[in-house]
Amino acid sequence: xxxxxxxxxxxxxxxxxxxxxxxxxxxxxxxxxxxxxxxxxxxxxxxxxxxxxxxxxxxxxxxxxxxxxxxxxxxxxxxxxxxxxxxxxxxxxxxxxxxxxxxxxxxx
Numbered sequence: 001x002x003x004x005x006x007x008x009x010x011x012x013x014x015x016x017x018x019x020x021x022x023x024x025x026x027x028x029x030x031x032x033x034x035x036x037x038x039x040x041x042x043x044x045x046x047x048x049x050x051x052x053x054x055x056x057x058x059x060x061x062x063x064x065x066x067x068x069x070x071x072x073x074x075x076x077x078x079x080x081x082x083x084x085x086x087x088x089x090x091x092x093x094x095x096x097x098x099x100x101x102x103x104x105x106x107x108x
Contacts, residue, residue: 015066
């Protein structure tokens, strides 16, 4: 709030799309559109891996980074997100598990 919308708003929207794919549409939980706006501005969603234990924690962390309320804490470029997603894909293909994204170039 009290900030101009910029390209990082798109990362939040992508995070919400991923969240709803992994969990369920958030809008089903609300009866009034203003409740959705309040939730988007003031509430932190439950991390996806806490809802479905089958989801890798790393992907949950990635989604939560996209959903950060503070824009500077989100990905700063699509390249950084791409690098992290490629890392996850590569790890999954090699060992059917995904290592942590900490230490990756996810700040790009």
